[in-house]
Amino acid sequence: MNHPSCTALPADVVAKPHEFRVLTGERPTGPLHIGHYFGSLQNRVRLQNHGVDLIMVIADYQVLTDRDIHGDLSNVVHGLVLDYLAVGLDPDNTTIFVHSAIASLNQLLLPFLSLVSNAELQRNPTVKEEIAASRRDAVSGLMYTYPAHQAADILSCGANLVPVGDDQLPHLELTRTIARRFNQRYARLFPPIEALLSSTPRLIGLDGRDKMSKSRGNTIDIRDSADDTARRIKAAVTDSQRHITFDPQNRPHVANLLRLAALCRNEDPHAVAVQVGNGGAAGLKKLTIEAVNEHFAPIRARRRAFAQDPALVKRILKDGSLRANSLADATLAQVKEAMGMRY
Numbered sequence: 001m002n003h004p005s006c007t008a009l010p011a012d013v014v015a016k017p018h019e020f021r022v023l024t025g026e027r028p029t030g031p032l033h034i035g036h037y038f039g040s041l042q043n044r045v046r047l048q049n050h051g052v053d054l055i056m057v058i059a060d061y062q063v064l065t066d067r068d069i070h071g072d073l074s075n076v077v078h079g080l081v082l083d084y085l086a087v088g089l090d091p092d093n094t095t096i097f098v099h100s101a102i103a104s105l106n107q108l109l110l111p112f113l114s115l116v117s118n119a120e121l122q123r124n125p126t127v128k129e130e131i132a133a134s135r136r137d138a139v140s141g142l143m144y145t146y147p148a149h150q151a152a153d154i155l156s157c158g159a160n161l162v163p164v165g166d167d168q169l170p171h172l173e174l175t176r177t178i179a180r181r182f183n184q185r186y187a188r189l190f191p192p193i194e195a196l197l198s199s200t201p202r203l204i205g206l207d208g209r210d211k212m213s214k215s216r217g218n219t220i221d222i223r224d225s226a227d228d229t230a231r232r233i234k235a236a237v238t239d240s241q242r243h244i245t246f247d248p249q250n251r252p253h254v255a256n257l258l259r260l261a262a263l264c265r266n267e268d269p270h271a272v273a274v275q276v277g278n279g280g281a282a283g284l285k286k287l288t289i290e291a292v293n294e295h296f297a298p299i300r301a302r303r304r305a306f307a308q309d310p311a312l313v314k315r316i317l318k319d320g321s322l323r324a325n326s327l328a329d330a331t332l333a334q335v336k337e338a339m340g341m342r343y
């Protein structure tokens with residue numbers, strides 16, 4: 001199938017799902033939006049439903065690279081877990097944990113840092129971009145070292161498959177470097193790690209800027225109401241040509257809405273353009289609003305239902321931490337053993 005939302009899983013994952021352990025996750029910076037949904041969440045649900053061992057880290061220490069945390073992080077994390085549940089991630093099959101809760105994961109950072117040079121940490125292109133975009137006066141030590149901490153997220157649980165966007169590739173490369181050096185220097189503990197790149201075309205911001213992001217207010221959150229969704233899409237940048245065509249090169253903003261509607265309806269964006277025909281921007285927006293609201297209605301309803309149970313998220317994170325802790329404890333014990341730290 002060629003529909004954009006039917007991204008196929010790699011053949012080896014489909015054939016042997018039980019040979020894969022996936023670690024993925026994000027920084028808890030706010031509500032998840034439709035870019036996250038089509039770019040990564042749908043794929044995670046697909047992996048989960050295929051029987052892959054899926055582990056998700058809510059990377060709370062990583063948030064400190066670009067902002068000070070002042071008290072509201074638990075709300076953000078709570079909302080994030082509800083977003084996960086709403087889209088179909090199921091804690092009976094998927095492990096969800098906050099990495100500050102896993103002491104042995106964090107302890108792995110020290111031996112891992114000893115395996116990489118300062119120069120390697122400093123030339124990471126994603127880190128460089130984040131420093132350039134940073135709203136802080138000084139660059140913290142964490143900014144340079146969090147990619148090694150991310151390696152600890154991945155290696156502590158023995159993951160061998162990591163779904164990533166382009167921006168995460170340097171971190172994955174560093175993870176491989178750390179694993180390879182550890183295996184060579186001490187003992188062969190860590191498996192080879194594959195990247196799983198999303199093939200969904202990236203949605204750009206509704207304001208026409210290259211990226212959807214919460215801070216720019218140019219996206220739609222999964223948890224938004226139908227009315228908020230309509231308001232945001234009505235305000236989206238388009239162009240003034242009446243006849244709607246799917247032409248990403250010359251009409252990127254129109255193409256973006258067509259892609260969004262197509263993803264929601266599991267159709268081809270060209271076919272959606274034909275349906276709008278001479279309806280112009282107004283027709284395109286009307287169709288897109290309906291497509292998004294229809295697709296997300298059951299997801300939003302599920303989210304509201306899960307939110308009724310005030311103890312649910314705590315329970316899920318507790319269970320997730322138990323498993324992540326037991327995996328990371330076992331890894332740390334092997335690492336110490338391999339390094340001769342037997343006392």
Ligand code: TRP
Nearest residue numbers: 023024025026027057059150153
């Ligand atoms: N760096 C990722 C981001 O900013 C979040 C993350 C932390 C992550 N640890 C990870 C992603 C491990 C994949 C695997 O979104």
